[in-house]
Amino acid sequence: MTDSQKTLVAGLLAAFMLFMSGSLFAETDPAEDSKAVAERVQDLKKKVIRLNRDLFILEEDLLFPASTQFVVFLSVDAGKFLQLDAVKLKVNGDIVASHLYTERQVTALERGGMQRLYIGNLKTGTHEVTAFVEGIGPNNRAYKQAATVSFEKGTDTAALEIRIEDRSSDYQPMVSIVEWE
Amino acid sequence: MTRPVAFSLKPNKTGTGTRLGAVAAGCLALLLSVPAVFAEESPERAKDPAYGWVLYNYHQGEAFEALTLLDVARERGGIRGHGDYPELVEGGLMLSYGMTREARELFIRLLEDEYGRSRVTLAPDVRSQAWFYLGKVFYLEGDYHLAYENLQRVDSEVLEEADSELHAEWLYLRAQLAMISEEFSDSAGGYETLIKSLKHSGPWAHYLNYNLAMADIAADDFTAAQQSLQELISVMDAESPNDDLISEHGALRDQSRLSLARLYLRDGKFDEALTLLGAMPLDGVFSDRGLFDYAVAAAGQGEMQRALDALNALSQRDLFLPWREQVPYARGYVLEQMDKPREALQAFTLAAEHYENRGEELVADKQALTEENLMARLNFHRDNDEIVTDSYGRLRVTPADFGLSEVLATEPFQQALGELNELYRMQALLAQREQQLGTFETMLETRRVQRARRSQEAGIELEQQQPDEWIEAQKAFRADIEAALAEEDAEFFMTTEQKALKARLGKVAATLAQLPDDQRTARQRKKYQRMKAYFDWSVANDYGVNRWAAQKQLRELSSEMEQLQTQRSDIEQLMAGDSEHEELASRLANNAAEVQSLKVQVDEALAQARNILISRLDNAREQQSSELRRYRVASRHAQARLADQLFRAGKSTEAAND
Numbered sequence: 070m071t072d073s074q075k076t077l078v079a080g081l082l083a084a085f086m087l088f089m090s091g092s093l094f095a096e097t098d099p100a101e102d103s104k105a106v107a108e109r110v111q112d113l114k115k116k117v118i119r120l121n122r123d124l125f126i127l128e129e130d131l132l133f134p135a136s137t138q139f140v141v142f143l144s145v146d147a148g149k150f151l152q153l154d155a156v157k158l159k160v161n162g163d164i165v166a167s168h169l170y171t172e173r174q175v176t177a178l179e180r181g182g183m184q185r186l187y188i189g190n191l192k193t194g195t196h197e198v199t200a201f202v203e204g205i206g207p208n209n210r211a212y213k214q215a216a217t218v219s220f221e222k223g224t225d226t227a228a229l230e231i232r233i234e235d236r237s238s239d240y241q242p243m244v245s246i247v248e249w250e
Numbered sequence: 251m252t253r254p255v256a257f258s259l260k261p262n263k264t265g266t267g268t269r270l271g272a273v274a275a276g277c278l279a280l281l282l283s284v285p286a287v288f289a290e291e292s293p294e295r296a297k298d299p300a301y302g303w304v305l306y307n308y309h310q311g312e313a314f315e316a317l318t319l320l321d322v323a324r325e326r327g328g329i330r331g332h333g334d335y336p337e338l339v340e341g342g343l344m345l346s347y348g349m350t351r352e353a354r355e356l357f358i359r360l361l362e363d364e365y366g367r368s369r370v371t372l373a374p375d376v377r378s379q380a381w382f383y384l385g386k387v388f389y390l391e392g393d394y395h396l397a398y399e400n401l402q403r404v405d406s407e408v409l410e411e412a413d414s415e416l417h418a419e420w421l422y423l424r425a426q427l428a429m430i431s432e433e434f435s436d437s438a439g440g441y442e443t444l445i446k447s448l449k450h451s452g453p454w455a456h457y458l459n460y461n462l463a464m465a466d467i468a469a470d471d472f473t474a475a476q477q478s479l480q481e482l483i484s485v486m487d488a489e490s491p492n493d494d495l496i497s498e499h500g501a502l503r504d505q506s507r508l509s510l511a512r513l514y515l516r517d518g519k520f521d522e523a524l525t526l527l528g529a530m531p532l533d534g535v536f537s538d539r540g541l542f543d544y545a546v547a548a549a550g551q552g553e554m555q556r557a558l559d560a561l562n563a564l565s566q567r568d569l570f571l572p573w574r575e576q577v578p579y580a581r582g583y584v585l586e587q588m589d590k591p592r593e594a595l596q597a598f599t600l601a602a603e604h605y606e607n608r609g610e611e612l613v614a615d616k617q618a619l620t621e622e623n624l625m626a627r628l629n630f631h632r633d634n635d636e637i638v639t640d641s642y643g644r645l646r647v648t649p650a651d652f653g654l655s656e657v658l659a660t661e662p663f664q665q666a667l668g669e670l671n672e673l674y675r676m677q678a679l680l681a682q683r684e685q686q687l688g689t690f691e692t693m694l695e696t697r698r699v700q701r702a703r704r705s706q707e708a709g710i711e712l713e714q715q716q717p718d719e720w721i722e723a724q725k726a727f728r729a730d731i732e733a734a735l736a737e738e739d740a741e742f743f744m745t746t747e748q749k750a751l752k753a754r755l756g757k758v759a760a761t762l763a764q765l766p767d768d769q770r771t772a773r774q775r776k777k778y779q780r781m782k783a784y785f786d787w788s789v790a791n792d793y794g795v796n797r798w799a800a801q802k803q804l805r806e807l808s809s810e811m812e813q814l815q816t817q818r819s820d821i822e823q824l825m826a827g828d829s830e831h832e833e834l835a836s837r838l839a840n841n842a843a844e845v846q847s848l849k850v851q852v853d854e855a856l857a858q859a860r861n862i863l864i865s866r867l868d869n870a871r872e873q874q875s876s877e878l879r880r881y882r883v884a885s886r887h888a889q890a891r892l893a894d895q896l897f898r899a900g901k902s903t904e905a906a907n908d
Contacts, residue, residue, distance in 0.1 A: 103666060103862055104392075104393075106666070106669055106855060106859050106862060107669060108351070110348070110672055110673060110855060111350070111351055113673070114348065114349055114672070115349065115352065116848055116851075117676050117848060118317050120683065120841065120844050120845065121321075121679070122318050122325060124683055124841055125319075126325060126326075127838065127841060128690070130834065131690055131693060132693075140299075142299045144296070173310050176309060177310045180305065181295070181296060181305050181309075182305040182306025182307070182308070182310075183299055183302025183305070183306055184303070184306050185299075230299065249299060
């Protein structure tokens with residue numbers, strides 16, 4: 070190798086080694102200030118969750134006092150025979166809620182989640198609740214089913230659950246409404 | 251995924267490694283499944299709707315909402331029927347939401363008491379996985395002490411049996427920690443033992459071996475580094491990875507080749523370097539860098555034309571990457587070495603102009619560097635307006651300006667970016683809550699006004715009923731009855747009929763008193779006496795019944811009056827104030843104050859996070875500027891030298907001609 074070539078190689082090596090060392094060995098530990106911000110953000114997250122909780126409870130106390138509160142949940146048990154698409158809820162003949170489900174929501178329901186479909190107020194006395202469930206049933210056919218229940222609203226919060234279950238006896242989905250004590 | 255592939259392929263960049271970046275997407279699913287794994291033993295159906303609702307949010311990845319609902323449930327007496335599982339779910343959610351310290355405390359409380367026993371009955375593999383994820387999150391955060399502490403809690407055999415992939419990652423992380431500091435090294439053999447355990451663990455072992463080679467270079471042990479890299483490349487060449495690992499495998503192999511080629515160049519082994527670099531694909535992540543090194547190797551071999559061709563090819567690239575800044579200077583240098591002084595002069599002139607312009611751009615850039623224009627140079631991956639993040643809260647982002655790629659790939663920058671995003675989300679949430687509180691306030695005020703009006707109407711109605719007079723009359727009646735009872739005054743308790751009879755008897759007695767005293771009158775007086783006696787007897791006889799009836803009436807009246815008094819007092823109390831309203835108003839005021847205080851704290855944290863982010867970029871820019879200055883000066887010097895050389899050569903030619 071000539072001297073000039075050596076110079077070139079040395080020059081170029083110096084140049085790229087500079088970059089190599091910059092890219093491969095720039096072992097930058099998070100600086101202390103970054104750590105402080107990270108801890109601060111964590112602390113703020115905790116506070117924001119607490120505030121959100123307080124506001125959630127305040128909202129319910131304000132808008133849906135326990136004496137008149139009426140809640141409807143929806144759950145799917147397994148969901149093998151029905152791919153849930155939409156739900157409508159009627160209370161005393163009026164549609165009070167309707168929901169179209171995304172794939173993510175359906176998955177969450179199938180994994181054991183319960184959706185709070187509706188929250189409102191009802192007077193004490195007898196009321197009628199009807200749920201209309203739509204989706205794709207067995208053999209890829211459109212499926213619609215309704216379930217109705219009459220229940221007595223007392224002075225405590227009333228909670229109902231629309232249950233969509235798999236019925237293994239005839240491989241069909243089954244919709245029912247149950248009351249939570 | 252932690253980072254886009256193009257920017258994650260620097261195994262030792264942050265001590266995190268490509269592998270972590272590449273498997274982050276997989277970890278998201280695993281991390282999210284941690285509570286689901288915990289919940290395996292729990293009942294299939296939620297026994298408490300509150301828990302079901304938490305799971306609904308949790309399975310959608312809505313960690314903030316799920317954590318809020320868990321907190322709401324706790325405030326209302328907790329979740330029934332699920333034991334400690336909700337808390338385990340909370341721990342998983344905290345990890346997802348980036349509350350790592352809280353999650354650690356919770357896991358320690360739940361999974362390990364003072365005797366190292368778990369408070370909840372959990373499958374050992376689930377427990378080990380929980381410690382693994384916790385350790386990994388701290389490792390990614392750069393908190394190596396906590397990472398080590400939690401990774402040490404993992405039961406190696408249990409984890410290996412449950413999930414060999416996770417076990418390999420666990421060994422990798424421990425080896426990385428041992429490389430960082432000896433205090434994280436186990437007494438039995440340090441990371442060498444871990445490497446042996448990892449030997450057949452595919453990608454993790456490769457990443458670790460690569461990082462070890464880099465550590466050798468850092469320690470100036472180039473021979474060991476060469477040997478490690480040669481072994482690594484030969485092992486990787488012999489492997490046929492699965493389809494999903496092909497690109498990652500190829501990228502690491504190219505990176506290893508590149509590093510080994512640089513070591514060959516360092517030792518002047520140009521042949522070996524050329525062979526190695528020639529085997530690199532032209533469309534790989536490192537192909538450009540490989541091409542540059544190829545130019546160096548070719549120049550070293552004396553094949554200047556090949557070197558120039560490679561550099562020319564690199565000069566045609568449009569994308570700006572900081573390391574490519576050396577190309578214009580290198581081009582001039584090669585041309586000079588090829589004894590083409592005119593072309594070299596032109597190349598150095600162009601290079602100097604390029605560095606000049608680029609330097610000015612960087613200065614202008616630095617002066618105009620704001621958060622807005624930084625964000626404008628980043629492309630955030632979005633899903634329904636939400637920026638997509640990985641399971642560790644890092645944003646999925648690629649640079650629109652490739653000059654940012656290196657700084658963007660660093661873990662601290664990613665963290666700062668993620669924190670900034672979190673703070674903005676908090677700011678938006680607080681603004682939303684502030685608005686909501688305003689609505690609540692209006693609602694409460696409206697309710698208070700309506701209530702005041704109704705109270706006023708009730709008060710007027712109450713006053714119209716003259717309750718005080720009724721109360722007085724009742725008191726007088728009671729006093730009369732009590733007096734008559736004391737005196738056993740039968741006449742007082744006479745019925746209306748008896749009173750009428752008594753009046754008629756009185757009239758008869760008065761008439762008889764005015765009649766002459768004859769026989770007829772005497773007969774009538776006798777008859778009157780008999781009637782009077784009968785009347786007195788009947789009054790005395792009915793006394794008990796009449797007294798009871800009067801007392802009953804009095805009791806009923808008293809009860810009614812008491813009710814009236816209570817109602818009146820209630821109405822007066824309600825008119826005077828509303829405790830429920832006051833309680834709600836007080837909560838509202840407290841929450842409003844909390845929102846304001848948090849807004850200030852978030853703003854301060856935002857300013858801090860913003861400064862960190864900008865200063866990190868600023869430092870990177872400063873480094874680039876300084877490198878550009880060096881190249882500019884070198885180009886100018888070369889330019890002057892060549893101009894002088896050409897001038898002298900010109901003069902010599904003229905003299906010769908003369």
